[in-house]
Amino acid sequence: MAEDYVELIAELIETRGEARPVEIAERLGVKPPTVTKNISRLKTAGLVRREPYRAIFLTDAGQDLAETCRRRHRIVVAFLLSLGIDEETAERDAEGIEHHVSETTLEAFEKALKPHRRYK
Amino acid sequence: MAEDYVELIAELIETRGEARPVEIAERLGVKPPTVTKNISRLKTAGLVRREPYRAIFLTDAGQDLAETCRRRHRIVVAFLLSLGIDEETAERDAEGIEHHVSETTLEAFEKALKPHRRYK
DNA sequence: TTCTGAAATTAGACATGGCTAATTTATCTA
DNA sequence: TAGATAAATTAGCCATGTCTAATTTCAGAA
Ligand SMILES: [Mn+2]
Ligand SMILES: [Mn+2]
Ligand SMILES: [Mn+2]
Ligand SMILES: [Mn+2]
Numbered sequence: 001m002a003e004d005y006v007e008l009i010a011e012l013i014e015t016r017g018e019a020r021p022v023e024i025a026e027r028l029g030v031k032p033p034t035v036t037k038n039i040s041r042l043k044t045a046g047l048v049r050r051e052p053y054r055a056i057f058l059t060d061a062g063q064d065l066a067e068t069c070r071r072r073h074r075i076v077v078a079f080l081l082s083l084g085i086d087e088e089t090a091e092r093d094a095e096g097i098e099h100h101v102s103e104t105t106l107e108a109f110e111k112a113l114k115p116h117r118r119y120k
Numbered sequence: 121m122a123e124d125y126v127e128l129i130a131e132l133i134e135t136r137g138e139a140r141p142v143e144i145a146e147r148l149g150v151k152p153p154t155v156t157k158n159i160s161r162l163k164t165a166g167l168v169r170r171e172p173y174r175a176i177f178l179t180d181a182g183q184d185l186a187e188t189c190r191r192r193h194r195i196v197v198a199f200l201l202s203l204g205i206d207e208e209t210a211e212r213d214a215e216g217i218e219h220h221v222s223e224t225t226l227e228a229f230e231k232a233l234k235p236h237r238r239y240k
Numbered sequence: 241t242t243c244t245g246a247a248a249t250t251a252g253a254c255a256t257g258g259c260t261a262a263t264t265t266a267t268c269t270a
Numbered sequence: 271t272a273g274a275t276a277a278a279t280t281a282g283c284c285a286t287g288t289c290t291a292a293t294t295t296c297a298g299a300a
Contacts, residue, residue, distance in 0.1 A: 001287070022247060034288055036249055041286085053248060053295055083228040093225045100216025108203040121257070142277060154258055156279055161256085173265055173278060242300085249294070256286085264279070270272090 001038060003069045003099060004028065006047055009056055010066035018055035072098045072106060079109040123189045123219060124148065125158060126167055129176055130186035138175035192218045192226060199229040 008027055012019040021035040028035070039056060042048040047062035058066060076098045080090035101109070128147055132139040141155040148155070159176060162168040167182035178186060196218050200210035221229070 020247080021249095030287085031289065032248065033250080033290080038287075080225060080228070083225075083232055085225055085228050089222055089224045093220055093222050096220025097217050100213055100220070102209055102213050104209045105200060105203075105205055105213045108200070108205050112203055140277080141279095150257085151259065152278065153260080153280080158257075244299085245297095247294100247296080249292100251292080252290090254287105254289080256288100257284105258286100259284075260282090262279100262281080264277100266277080267275090269274085 002042060002045065002047060003065065004095075005038060005042055006058060006062050006066040007069040007073065009048070009058055010063065010070065013058070019057075020055055024056075069098070072101060075106055075109050075113070076101060079113055082113055121158060122162060122165060122167060123185065124215075125162055126178060126182050126186040127189040127193065129168070129178055130183065130190065133178070139177075140175055144176075189218070192221060195226055195229050195233070196221060199233055202233055 005024070005028075008024055009019040012023055012027075016023065021032055021039065024039075025032045025035045039048060039050070042062070043050065046059055047065060049057045049059050049062075073094060076094040077090050080094060081087065085093070125144070125148075128144055129139040132143055132147075136143065141152055141159065144159075145152045145155045159168060159170070162182070163170065166179055167185060168176055169179050169182075170176045193214060196214040197210050200214060201207065205213075
């Protein structure tokens with residue numbers, strides 16, 4: 001859970017300027033109260049900083065985790081695309097797969113990808 | 121959850137002759153009461169047939185699901201191995217990845233695998 | 241500057257999947 | 271065949287993640 005949240009929060013801050021619960025809820029396909037509860041767990045976990053009714057920020061730890069997750073996400077998607085899988089399926093499958101890929105496997109994906117040079 | 125259980129039950133029946141909670145618990149790394157509870161859920165779901173204190177059997181639906189899962193598992197592991205990943209990592213990662221791989225992606229894995237002909 | 245509508249939170253419920261401690265059952269051995 | 275022991279179950283707890291309904295807060299329009 002934490003991984004998808006920090007990943008999305010980082011992306012929202014980058015593209016929207018700020019991360020708001022309502023947006024997070026839409027993107028993750030859950031309801032706002034779920035987001036509120038989960039954000040408060042992320043805060044307890046030291047990944048997020050925020051005051052009630054305000055936008056959400058990542059702590060340094062949160063930013064590190066977000067970076068790690070976004071890299072994994074990028075690599076997994078790129079790898080699936082390189083196998084000829086359509087974008088929608090690649091995105092959907094990657095969203096689950098990314099949480100189960102060890103660094104070893106990730107490196108193997110990167111390596112298999114290198115010849116193509118078609119990712120970020 | 122159901123997928124890992126039926127997959128394992130099928131395997132135990134095949135290799136051990138029967139599937140027992142104590143064995144399932146060991147293999148899945150959980151405690152026996154957890155297995156009891158989950159098996160009863162599988163029974164409710166119509167995947168498993170059994171009487172208390174006896175071995176566990178798969179219903180037809182359970183066998184179908186097990187077959188589907190075992191195929192996916194096989195393909196994912198074979199695919200990871202074909203990328204040069206070591207067996208232990210391949211097994212571990214596949215155990216998670218298998219639950220997030222669409223049929224489309226699975227077929228892409230199979231296709232990428234074909235030239236090698238190194239899987240069951 | 242006040243008010244109103246959207247956003248956010250709180251409260252409380254539910255499902256899933258894990259645990260320990262205590263108890264029951266089945267089986268194997270003496 | 272009677273116990274002892276290992277397996278299984280029950281009871282009850284906890285954490286996670288989801289929801290709906292009700293309430294509170296904030297910010298922009300009047
Ligand atoms: Mn994800
Ligand atoms: Mn992702
Ligand atoms: Mn699995
Ligand atoms: Mn498996």
